[in-house]
Amino acid sequence: MSKPLSLNQELPAAKQFAEINNVPLRKKVADVLREAILSGELKPGDAIIETTLAAQLGVSRAPLREAMRSLSKDGLIETVPYRGTTVKTLSHKDIEEIYSLRGLHESFALKRIIERDRPSDVKILEHICINMQKAAKKQDFKTLNQEDDRFHRQLILLAEHDMLAAIWDQLALRVRQIMALRNKLNENPMEIAMNHPPIVQAIQDKNYDKASALIEYHVASAKDLIIDDLNNKTG
Secondary structure (H helix, E strand, C coil): CCCCCCCCCCCCCCCCCCCHHHCCHHHHHHHHHHHHHHCCCCCCCCECCHHHHHHHHCCCHHHHHHHHHHHHHCCCEEEECCCEEEECCCCHHHHHHHHHHHHHHHHHHHHHHHHHCCHHHHHHHHHHHHHHHHHHHCCCHHHHHHHHHHHHHHHHHHCCCHHHHHHHHHHHHHHHHHHHHHHHHCCCHHHHHHCCHHHHHHHHCCCHHHHHHHHHHHHHHHHHHHHHHHHHHHC
């Protein structure tokens, strides 16, 4: 672990009708750990040591264990005999399966967005691209990761297809985790940001073939970067 975690870090804002104090402690703990994993602060294979985390977070081990059960159900942590609990590792098969499905879903979403031909969709995506470029200029990888995730999630939402959105939600946690790890491997944050405007331009031009090809290349290059890093660590 690179630095101590805190219950005060980046907790989601409370809804207007509910005070943050009403959020169960186990959920606060789960939110902090989930964000640490999805942002890449806790990496695949990192140990989850109850006593250490309980001390860092200032909580007892009971809510921590409940939080860990929740993360286990999300597929983000795993308990292996004689090794203890760790952030779930990513295999070649995991990455191949997640990214092959991701490419199919985003290409399908692009088709629906282009068919609907709504200028407001383009404006939404353009705004996210601008945010990504601002974050890249500041070397703000955290915001860059968040906007990167937001861009691809927005493609799914703009398709207005409930079953597609439901399937995407099953992939979303691992996609975001891999995306953050990929972005950390890329030494040029502006390159990450500038991969996205051409996709928006292809949507605006109603050029599905080009938009789909750009998404497929974007997804494939990200997958290859992660797999190369995995090979270097295991080879």
